[in-house]
Amino acid sequence: MKLSYLTRIALVGVLATGLIALAGCSIKGGTNDQAASSPSPSAQSGDQAPESPQQNDKTGGPQQNDNANKGGNLPADAVENTAMVAYVNGDQVLFVDQETQTPYIPTNIDDAKIIYNGQEIDEDDLVAGNIVKVTGNGVMAESYPGQYPGIYQVEVIEQGSPADAEQYADIVDTVFAAPDQSQVPAGSLDYKTSDAQVSVVLNPYEFEWHWKTEDGQTSTSEADGFAADGMGEFTENVADARVGGATDAFIAFSVNPTSVEIERTPLAKGSQPKIDPAAEDANVPCTLGEDGAIALSIEPNYLYEVKATFPQGEAEYAFYTLS
Numbered sequence: 613m614k615l616s617y618l619t620r621i622a623l624v625g626v627l628a629t630g631l632i633a634l635a636g637c638s639i640k641g642g643t644n645d646q647a648a649s650s651p652s653p654s655a656q657s658g659d660q661a662p663e664s665p666q667q668n669d670k671t672g673g674p675q676q677n678d679n680a681n682k683g684g685n686l687p688a689d690a691v692e693n694t695a696m697v698a699y700v701n702g703d704q705v706l707f708v709d710q711e712t713q714t715p716y717i718p719t720n721i722d723d724a725k726i727i728y729n730g731q732e733i734d735e736d737d738l739v740a741g742n743i744v745k746v747t748g749n750g751v752m753a754e755s756y757p758g759q760y761p762g763i764y765q766v767e768v769i770e771q772g773s774p775a776d777a778e779q780y781a782d783i784v785d786t787v788f789a790a791p792d793q794s795q796v797p798a799g800s801l802d803y804k805t806s807d808a809q810v811s812v813v814l815n816p817y818e819f820e821w822h823w824k825t826e827d828g829q830t831s832t833s834e835a836d837g838f839a840a841d842g843m844g845e846f847t848e849n850v851a852d853a854r855v856g857g858a859t860d861a862f863i864a865f866s867v868n869p870t871s872v873e874i875e876r877t878p879l880a881k882g883s884q885p886k887i888d889p890a891a892e893d894a895n896v897p898c899t900l901g902e903d904g905a906i907a908l909s910i911e912p913n914y915l916y917e918v919k920a921t922f923p924q925g926e927a928e929y930a931f932y933t934l935s
Contacts, residue, residue: 686764691750696772697742698780699788703903705735706757706787707746708780715783716758718746719864719905721766728768741772751804753811753864757787759802761862761905791866793823794831796927799918801853803861803910810853812931814863814918817849819927839917839930844886846915851931852885853910861910868904869920876914885932887915 695707698715703722708715718724721735728737738744749762799814817837825831840846863872874896880888896916898908910916912935919928 686747687749689749690747690764692745692747694769695744695746696777696780697738697740697744698777699740699784700735700738702736704788705738706780706784707744707760708783710743714758715756715780715787716752716760717787718763718766719759719761719862719903720763720901724748724763725765726767727765738766738768739772740774740777742768743770743772745769749804751802751809751862753800753802753862755800755811755864757783759800759862759864759905761802761907762804793924794821794833795866796821796833796925797865797867797869797920797922799863799865799920799929801851801861801863801931803853803855803859805855805859812851812853814851814929814931815849816927816929817847819925821925821927823924837928839915839928840887840889842889844880844889845884846886846930846932849930850915853931853933854935855910855912855933856935858909858911861908863906863908863918864904865920865922867922867924869900869906869922871921872898872900872906873919874898874906874908874916875919876916879913879915879932879934885934887932893917 694710695716696710697705698708699706705718705721706715707718726733726735726738745767746760746763747765747767748760749764751760751762753759753761796816796819799816801812801814803810816835817839819833819835821833823831837849838847839850875893876896877887877891877893880886880891896908898906900906906918910933912933915930915932917928917930920926
């Protein structure tokens with residue numbers, strides 16, 4: 613094959629250390645089975661909150677990050693916002709923007725520079741209730757909750773306490789609830805243009821899906837389809853995106869993929885967007901983060917086909933780009 617549990621499901625991702633080559637897409641770190649898994653009971657031992665940055669300081673100072681290249685100089689066009697850490701458990705982190713009260717997932721936080729009292733710490737040192745200044749590229753996926761992969765730096769500006777974050781308990785429960793295993797994952801393509809932040813919904817046009825029912829039986833659903841017909845015209849599940857040139861983009865799904873392959877085909881010249889059926893496909897380099905987000909570069913006038921493999925099966929998605 614080429615390649616809801618909520619309205620507008622939470623999407624995800626990004627980068628940790630160590631690259632492992634995959635066909636068409638490299639993967640950093642490990643891979644979670646689901647984008648929204650239940651919090652680990654062991655991480656909540658005794659319902660005690662993780663040690664705060666201030667507590668670390670009293671016991672010898674916050675842990676220093678060994679990666680000297682992390683963070684670095686911030687771009688001149690970086691965007692700042694203030695957020696509360698609503699939840700943190702390992703690589704599961706949720707922020708809530710304090711101006712708009714909008715929840716979002718800092719999807720590459722382990723690749724960002726995190727600062728407390730002028731010293732660099734790890735994301736594990738963050739505590740629910742911390743107030744943080746978030747600096748990034750401003751590209752927020754329009755999913756629920758939002759997904760923010762382009763974060764450069766997170767600075768703790770107020771310690772707060774876990775009790776302060778209890779106001780967001782319902783949001784946390786919703787975001788980290790287990791997804792409906794019978795649903796083929798939805799996806800989103802997110803990128804930034806000179807005057808807009810864009811999020812494009814990706815629906816599968818072909819899939820083979822397996823899941824267990826409540827009585828322990830295995831059910832299967834399948835769909836055969838094509839991104840383009842024999843004349844090169846696109847089918848209804850193919851989304852469109854507009855970019856002015858080579859553009860950094862992210863793809864995320866409501867369930868974390870275990871592997872991803874992306875191919876692109878040039879569009880034919882003409883008034884109607886379509887491909888030349890005789891044109892050759894080419895592999896697209898990409899990076900699969902341990903939290904499930906795929907980073908890639910897209911260019912105008914191509915059809916992109918995304919084949920994603922999940923624990924429950926595989927599915928194919930497609931979008932085309934225009935200038």
